[in-house]
Amino acid sequence: MKPSILVARAVFPEVIERLRQHFDVEDNQEDKVYTADELASRLQGKDGMFSTLSERVDQALLASCPQLKAVCNMAVGYNNIDVDAASRAGVVVTNTPDVLNETTADFGWALLMAAARRITEAEQWLRDGKWQKWRYDSFVGADLHGATLGIIGMGRIGQAIARRSTGFGMQVIYHNRSRLAPELEAQANHARYVGREELLREADHVVLVLPYSPALHHTIGEAEIALMKPTAVLVNIARGGIVDDAALIRALRERRIAAAGLDVYENEPALNPDFLTLTNVVLTPHIASASVATRLAMANCAADNLIAALTGAVPPNLLNPEATKGK
Numbered sequence: 001m002k003p004s005i006l007v008a009r010a011v012f013p014e015v016i017e018r019l020r021q022h023f024d025v026e027d028n029q030e031d032k033v034y035t036a037d038e039l040a041s042r043l044q045g046k047d048g049m050f051s052t053l054s055e056r057v058d059q060a061l062l063a064s065c066p067q068l069k070a071v072c073n074m075a076v077g078y079n080n081i082d083v084d085a086a087s088r089a090g091v092v093v094t095n096t097p098d099v100l101n102e103t104t105a106d107f108g109w110a111l112l113m114a115a116a117r118r119i120t121e122a123e124q125w126l127r128d129g130k131w132q133k134w135r136y137d138s139f140v141g142a143d144l145h146g147a148t149l150g151i152i153g154m155g156r157i158g159q160a161i162a163r164r165s166t167g168f169g170m171q172v173i174y175h176n177r178s179r180l181a182p183e184l185e186a187q188a189n190h191a192r193y194v195g196r197e198e199l200l201r202e203a204d205h206v207v208l209v210l211p212y213s214p215a216l217h218h219t220i221g222e223a224e225i226a227l228m229k230p231t232a233v234l235v236n237i238a239r240g241g242i243v244d245d246a247a248l249i250r251a252l253r254e255r256r257i258a259a260a261g262l263d264v265y266e267n268e269p270a271l272n273p274d275f276l277t278l279t280n281v282v283l284t285p286h287i288a289s290a291s292v293a294t295r296l297a298m299a300n301c302a303a304d305n306l307i308a309a310l311t312g313a314v315p316p317n318l319l320n321p322e323a324t325k326g327k
């Protein structure tokens with residue numbers, strides 16, 4: 001008998017077909033976002049779940065699904081999953097690193113450029129029929145070329161963002177849990193390691209790419225924003241909760257920083273409605289990895305992990321090897 005899996009959200013039909021070659025698949029191509037109870041009920045008798053960042057996998061869910069052996073997330077981030085609880089329950093957890101690095105780095109730049117050069121604000125003004133004449137100071141923004149770029153979270157995506165900055169003649173400073181090896185710093189446009197406060201003070205623009213954990217909740221709040229230059233742009237492609245959104249809204253409204261480019265929010269998709277009242281913020285709906293090729297690569301990567309996990313192999317992106325000692 002084939003193992004049984006739940007694909008918790010809609011995904012590329014060809015990936016579902018691929019999974020069907022190995023598993024009895026319950027899909028969700030109508031893309032309902034299940035409540036915790038619905039998810040627990042759908043997972044009864046399932047050996048594995050193909051999940052996305054919308055599915056919360058916590059102690060309670062794991063306790064209610066004793067047959068579950070693998071949760072394979074189609075995302076590099078996995079803060080929707082209590083990995084320790086999964087390990088204790090003998091459930092292997094995987095993510096989809098690497099395949100999205102370059103696409104996500106591209107998007108970080110798109111947000112930075114759009115916010116610094118006020119692109120969405122200017123487009124909205126044009127669409128509203130307000131363009132009557134050219135003016136010397138219409139939508140003047142901040143330059144990126146020659147500026148100092150501060151990157152907080154210098155993993156693979158942060159490094160890919162830094163590499164792109166060479167074309168803009170920028171200097172890169174970064175802060176990270178640990179300092180990169182000298183050869184990686186050299187490849188990342190000779191990025192210079194600095195303390196977080198120094199980065200916030202010195203950077204002309206700041207990009208956040210760090211993974212979320214409760215210890216990093218509100219890494220950027222009122223006090224941190226106060227250190228930034230009034231001309232600075234803040235970009236968040238990390239996770240909601242890394243930034244204190246209410247503090248950011250106050251700072252943007254009072255022009256204590258120039259602008260922000262945001263792809264992630266506290267409590268998304270129900271973002272703070274005050275963001276919508278501001279013109280100096282570019283808002284996108286968590287799409288940094290959303291190129292066709294990359295989303296397909298992520299889905300196939302999650303499928304590879306699930307196939308390995310339920311056929312006795314070591315999944316390529318196993319996050320909790322300790323789980324395999326449990327079941």
Ligand code: GLV
Nearest residue numbers: 074075076077289
């Ligand atoms: C998206 O946010 C991801 O973690 O892949």
